Amino acid sequence: MANRLATATSPYLLQHADNPVDWREWGEEAFAEARRRDVPVLLSVGYAACHWCHVMAHESFEDAGVAAAVNDRFVAVKVDREERPDVDAVYMSATTALTGQGGWPMTCFLTPDGDPFYCGTYYPRDHFLALLDGVAEAWAERRDAVEQQGAAITEAVTQASTRLTPDRLDDDALAAAARALAREADPVHGGFGRAPKFPPSMTLEHLLRHHARTGDPEALRIVERACEAMARGGIYDQLAGGFARYAVDAAWVVPHFEKMLYDNAQLLRVYLHLYRATGSPLAARVARETAGFLLTDLRTPEGGFASALDADTDGVEGLTYVWTPAQLAEVLGPDDGARAAETLSVTPEGTFEEGASTLQLPEDPDPGWWAGARKRLAEARSARPQPARDDKVVTAWNGLAIAALAEAGVLLGEPGLIAAARECAELVLGLHLVDGRLRRASRGGAVGSAPGVAADHGDLAEGLLALHQATGETRWLDAAASLLELAQSRFGDGAGGFFDVADDAERLVSRPKDAADTAEPAGQSALAGALCTYAALTGSPRHRAAAETAVAAAGSLARQAPRFAGWTLAVAEALGTGPLQVAVVGPDDEARAALGRVARGATSPGLVVAVGEPDAPGVPLLAARPLVDGRAAAYVCRGFVCDRPVTTAEDLAAALRV
Template identity: 85%
Template sequence: MANRLAHATSPYLLQHADNPVDWWEWGADAFAEARRRDVPVLLSVGYAACHWCHVMAHESFEDDDVAAALADRFVAIKVDREERPDVDAVYMGATTALTGQGGWPMTCFLTPDGEPFFAGTYYPREHFLQVLDAVWEAWTERRDAVERQGAALTEAIARTSARLTPDVLDEAALERSVRLVARDADPEHGGFGGAPKFPPSMTLEHLLRHHARTGDPSALELVERTCEAMARGGIYDQLAGGFARYAVDAAWVVPHFEKMLYDNAQLLRVYLHWYRATGSPLAERVVRETAEFLRADLRTPEGGFASALDADTDGVEGLTYVWTAEQLADVLGPADGARAAEVLSVTLEGTFEHGTSTLQLREDPDPEWWTGVRARLAEARAGRPQPARDDKVVTAWNGLAIAALAEAGELLGVPGYVDDARDCADLLLRLHVVDGRLRRASRGGVVGTAPGVAADHGDLAEGLLALHQATGETRWLDAAGELLEVALERFGDGAGGFYDVADDAERLVSRPKDPTDGPEPSGQSSLAGALATYAALTGSSRHREAAEAAVAAAGTLAKQVPRFAGWTLAVAEALAAGPLQVAVVGPDDGARLALERAARASSSPGLVLAVGEPDTPGVPLLADRPLVDGRPAAYVCRGFVCDRPVTTVEELERALAS
């Protein structure tokens, strides 16, 4: 018999709808029930693509003894961390404070007032039953101590969310951040640190922007080594494109197989910018393949992009993706199979489990041969059982996808990418904006009730501004401005930074605020980036000042641990390089297109672009920009102070280079 989660919109919660556990969704009713019964709350937080969440579900939450223990002594609440990042952030702070580490599934025990007093992550069944017994004993026998622990921990969480001292990221700080990042670089395998290795998307963008602004070759070298290693390793899907969440080893050979939208959207943009800076054929190939992965595997019928593909298939991690030499020969025949095994590093011993191997592509094979082989292997793999898809459409991550696809479509000349970005933006503005306020997620065309957090506003605004620059359509600029107004009014902390949640959001035991850039930009840094771009496009000094203040609010963090402030530093590079505004005016013809392409080829992180007819309504950069002798022209401006207009690509390239 299904439990209360049967009515949820979250795929993760729906995975638990048939558990014998009497689950509640997060909300006032669940805590009221805990107060009525005078019992503690078990809070279990995870997400649909999480491998160890599945393991704990099978071991414990599908077990009748565990269900009975929970029913007798607790109110059990299940939360999708992707749907409620605010809840996740507060209680992950508690988990880290208590255990020294975090992760998912996250298991917290709370008072009926929501104060955490004990926490952990994954527990095997027998250990979990012991924990339930111990927590119940503490609750019934040592209540005063438990409540003191909860109050002290809640106070500690609030302190960790307190303001960092603002610090300006000047030229010296930006140069030093690159040196600090370089100290952690792996000179053999690329990337930073040791195993496990996560794609350092925002740090790579920071390094690319620093190189573009200063010409520092060491920054570009770090990017190229890492990007090539990832693209040739097992973390990259050599058959269908797209990156897995992380590699369990230092050499990028064995991935944790879940594929997340936020990783692939950010990496698509990083590889696009690497291609723009160098013309690398490998970078261009990865951009095109990753874009096609997003379109083929994550696009939803409504026009958005799904959150993730699962790490497991039929309960087995990597089942869809790994191969043996014998399987290659079965699909390709003995000769091509043997050649493919060598090219793809498929060994008799295996590089993964049970003699299977992930696919790597350490060198580029003959393209004519590889094109056919890749297609045949992809077709065979499509006949295998496939991982489940979390088809929840998350606002922030779709904003990242909009930005990446809009830029890629224009730079590579693929209109379909821009069309997909436009469709996604239409969906989000039509469905996710309710009564003038942004919501976090939807599924199947039904928007959820969770309000948008700061990252939703910042990342969506970033995507809309990229789409405006790709299409020239003013509605995207207007919509981005409206989102940023809400953010400035509702999320500010009074000192230049931003809280993760609005001032009228549900009150939790603390108001989360974390400037750290993790697997995706923090709410604060995403807003800083969008504010800087909007200021450059409109000339708004108010938005420019807000962007500078938001960067400074994370300045201390960026100086101390720059790898955890990658997007903040990327925005700081854009602010240092710009605003560099390029207005290309004229009728939609070949001459205007040539100037537009030259502008888009610039890698300056502070550049924004407006293209259209002179004095296009609603586009400030096109105001008072006449044609030159009846011909299309480009105006290169710095802070709305412009050089003389140019009419040839060569003149524009010289102006941008200067």
């Protein structure tokens, strides 16, 4: 049997390369083989850091009996959802429609034309074998009914993707969304909903912006409660920084241990903006540590950022991260070990499994003692077996990282973070742009073949615009402009919204179009946000209008389910305030730097900042902004109407408070 996955760029596909199942990559060749053999396609979708994907692989895909059943009666196709979010979106919609829920691994049975007729997620081995028998029997004996069901499911998925009607998000709608979120917020543990509980990154950003625009104190309280609970819980890595994917309980104690780039990039930005709004030392600490985690644990040799750390270590979930009181004492000695156990909520009974505990930090310990203890525990943990790393570089998620690191470098005064953002941007633009078109991912300096989706264009443009504001370099503004032009021409739906894939992308059974913000911004809201920022930086009314119509395209979803429209609502808050443009001009000296620090400390959701020499080439905000009496000056403009320039940090702060 040919090893068809051996040359794949996806670490997830490579994990399955030696399975006895005769896997193929997604493509016309697989479906042509299904038509030739007159058998269904078994589609299995997952990702490298997925715990239950590993379980199903060990139980079923590595089993000779299961492999024989699959190879005899199906064409087996393996897909990395992170490389092919378009394929994942289409069949996840079908899975959710058929079962009422989704997740990974996703298991779908398709006709040779790609129509899904039976879908599910994880199946234990015996159940999976029985399912294979049942599907094969139905295909052989009830073909017409199976094909009719597949066609009906495809039609339902297509209709669902175009069901939203545009609805403008005015001040009343934004206030109503904030009230709805306040009703849904967990007043005890922070966040939203019950177990499992996910970090609500985009909703927290939305509420921070709503507070900045309106002064709503409850919006800020929700953010502060959630951010403190997560930062002190087991979902946060108290030794090395960074957040796990979600908590399996409502109190953030026990995480699902995989760490994703998109979570940490977004949460870094949330904690950074909370620090900017409140001066919270906790928020500042978590922002610094999470930025450190990105650079230490996820940065690739090429300068990009890897997708994830695995949930498992040597097949055991949490093996790297959990502790017993005895293990703490072994590293720190009996006295400091007991103190650490109390500090970190490590109990004899354990908060996880088999008497082990995750690490929590309910209160800030003595900083001198904790710095030494934390360092020793981190060094001891680094000697343990470590989780695998999915080291593919995904365009969209690296765009989120560029934005977060560029802003963190400015607000935390750490130029090394800006340098890391710049290096990442150079890698993505240099490697992922092929013949003028954006690719989805690369690995080890080799770009993959999967085309970029809408989110790749929107998130990367967002990151480049943040980097432009941090550095004053025009190349990032120009690159963002090109990405946005391409997205508008290739992804637009003709009514102000955006499809997830380009008009010349591979034809799937349905062209995906999902406006929901779930774990990361939807392609539509990502593009809306970047269009909004670009319009503010350049004064372009065309891009401003495009941002407004893109937000309205998801307006009905935002009104009905604000928790699933976090980034759409965040962009709407930015549109509702401005823009607020601050141009700081002067020679590169302390006076200009002081004005820049004040400008960047403003919390307005519509804020954009340009700092540089007067009339700096290619920076529209600095055009026709002269020095004042030979001194550095700041120009504050609201809604494209400008105040008189100011020359002191105190006067600028007063102008921004108006």
